[in-house]
Amino acid sequence: MRSFRSINFALARAVNWRLPIAFRQSFQDLYAQRVSEFANRLRGGCLVDVGAGFILPAARYGQLDRRMSTLGMDISEAALRKNRDVGQRLVADACQTWPLDDACADMVISRSVIEHLYDTEKFASECRRVLKPGGRSVHLLPGRNAPFSVLNRLLPNRVSQRLLYWAFPHKEEELGFPAYYQNCAYPAILELFARHGLEVESVEFRYYQSTYFSVFFPAYLVSLAYDLLIWKLGIRRLSSQLLVVLRRVD
Numbered sequence: 001m002r003s004f005r006s007i008n009f010a011l012a013r014a015v016n017w018r019l020p021i022a023f024r025q026s027f028q029d030l031y032a033q034r035v036s037e038f039a040n041r042l043r044g045g046c047l048v049d050v051g052a053g054f055i056l057p058a059a060r061y062g063q064l065d066r067r068m069s070t071l072g073m074d075i076s077e078a079a080l081r082k083n084r085d086v087g088q089r090l091v092a093d094a095c096q097t098w099p100l101d102d103a104c105a106d107m108v109i110s111r112s113v114i115e116h117l118y119d120t121e122k123f124a125s126e127c128r129r130v131l132k133p134g135g136r137s138v139h140l141l142p143g144r145n146a147p148f149s150v151l152n153r154l155l156p157n158r159v160s161q162r163l164l165y166w167a168f169p170h171k172e173e174e175l176g177f178p179a180y181y182q183n184c185a186y187p188a189i190l191e192l193f194a195r196h197g198l199e200v201e202s203v204e205f206r207y208y209q210s211t212y213f214s215v216f217f218p219a220y221l222v223s224l225a226y227d228l229l230i231w232k233l234g235i236r237r238l239s240s241q242l243l244v245v246l247r248r249v250d
Helices: 002-016 027-042 077-081 120-130 147-154 157-167 188-195 217-233
Strands: 046-050 069-074 088-091 105-111 131-142 198-206 241-248
Touching: 002 217, 027 105, 027 131, 027 198, 027 241, 046 120, 069 077, 077 088, 105 120, 120 131, 120 188, 120 198, 131 188, 131 198, 188 198, 188 241
Parallel strands: 046 069, 046 105, 069 088, 105 131
Antiparallel strands: 131 241, 198 241
C-alpha cells in the first residue's frame, strides 16, 4: 500500500512542476510573508496567533522581527506546548471571549483555523476587540465550496480522518479536526469581518486543491481539470484558499 501511495504521489508531482506559477506557489509561504511584512513595519509590538498549534511560520522561516512580542493561543494545551516559536502561550477557545485586554494587540493572525470554528461571529468580534486602532489581522483559510471542502463536510468526521491519515500519515497531527466552514468563502468572509468593524485591505485567492487527491492519480487529474477551469474563469466563490488582510480603522 505504501508503494501505491508513492507511485501516485510521484505522478502527481511530475505534473505539479508543469503547472502555472499561480498553482505552484504555496499559500502557506505567502501567508508567512504577509505576516512578516506587516509585523516588521511595527519594529516591535504584540502579535497574537490564534490557533497557534505547533508553529508560527513567519518566525520559523526567520522572517519575523525579534522585537515583536508573540503570543500563541490555542484550545489544545498539548499542541501549544510543542510550539517553540512563540514567546507566550495561552490556552483558550477562540469562539469564546478571549482572556486578553481590549486593544492589546498590534496584529491578530490565524492559519487554517477559521474553518474549524463553530462561532465565527464571536471570533471576528474578538479579533476587533483585542486589536489596537490601526492594527492588522491576517487570515489564511480554505474555501468552503472547493471540492475537498465539500467532500469533507459530506463525510462523517471519523471517515474523513481515516482517509486523510491513510493518504498523509506524516501529517496526522495537522489534519482531521472537525470542520464547519462557517463564512469560509468569498464574499461571506469579508462581510463577516465588515460586520465587526474590520476593513478589508486585500484578498488573495488560490484555486489549486488537487493535491488532496494526489494519492490516486486519476482522481488528481480530474480534480486538476476542474481547478484549472475555475482558475481561468476566475470564480472567486469556488476558490480553494483565501488569504485576507484586514485593518481596524477606529
